[in-house]
Amino acid sequence: MASVVSVRAFEAVCVGAWLVGLYWVLRQRRPVYSGVYFGSSTLMVFDWVFNTSWFFRVVYAEQFVPLWKIQGVVQPVALACNYAFFFGAPVLMLVHQRAWLDRRLGTWGPAAVFAVGALLDLAFEIPMVKLGLWTYYQRPAFLLGGVPWSNFWYSGMLMVAAYAAARLAVRWGESPVPAPPGGGAEPTLLGRPESWWRGFAMGAAAIWAAFYVCISVQLVWYGATQPWIPSPRPF
Numbered sequence: 001m002a003s004v005v006s007v008r009a010f011e012a013v014c015v016g017a018w019l020v021g022l023y024w025v026l027r028q029r030r031p032v033y034s035g036v037y038f039g040s041s042t043l044m045v046f047d048w049v050f051n052t053s054w055f056f057r058v059v060y061a062e063q064f065v066p067l068w069k070i071q072g073v074v075q076p077v078a079l080a081c082n083y084a085f086f087f088g089a090p091v092l093m094l095v096h097q098r099a100w101l102d103r104r105l106g107t108w109g110p111a112a113v114f115a116v117g118a119l120l121d122l123a124f125e126i127p128m129v130k131l132g133l134w135t136y137y138q139r140p141a142f143l144l145g146g147v148p149w150s151n152f153w154y155s156g157m158l159m160v161a162a163y164a165a166a167r168l169a170v171r172w173g174e175s176p177v178p179a180p181p182g183g184g185a186e187p188t189l190l191g192r193p194e195s196w197w198r199g200f201a202m203g204a205a206a207i208w209a210a211f212y213v214c215i216s217v218q219l220v221w222y223g224a225t226q227p228w229i230p231s232p233r234p235f
Helices: 004-028 031-040 044-050 077-086 089-096 098-130 150-173 194-225
Strands: 058-060 066-070 073-076 134-136
Touching: 004 031, 004 077, 004 089, 031 077, 031 089, 031 150, 031 194, 044 073, 044 077, 044 194, 058 073, 066 077, 073 077, 077 089, 089 098, 089 150, 098 134, 098 150, 150 194
Parallel strands: none
Antiparallel strands: 058 134, 066 073
């Protein structure tokens, strides 16, 4: 069982990391980047789905501050911030350095991003599970250090899919906007030009689309293996 100290320390780190990522994104003043970070900051909905009995089958420690709680199952604020940072700031920093990655790694670039996502999850999740912050209810043969080893390739897949989608969003979302028919000023919404909202929407949609595709692929794995054991989750 997790201690209150370890849970509060984890919460502080997650919230702090999200704020640091937000500060960096806002300093860039690029609507696509803002959209990507907004998209990653709403991934707690995907995390809620991931944790269900037919996917990860994971239970968080009861000491977490909840973002919401349904039938006794908690969605922690900390994990919302964790997903927001992990699939927001590192993805954007990789996109920011895409020209360098392309020069140095060429066609191996996506493989390197996949490896980064997998290794980061390996280094992050095993210690957290050992501390009792969350528990996976899967058969021992499917676990490594208490974590499903399928999570490692899944994290890599999520990272490279988000990276690829965000790259496209930057390319498409920052291209010049055609002049309005008949000339005149660009339309605005809430004080921002339509081109800003286009970039913002494409950035957010890139993250959501990447996660939708990946969860669809990983669902095939869980449907084929069904590695679960009984858990206290009601759903």
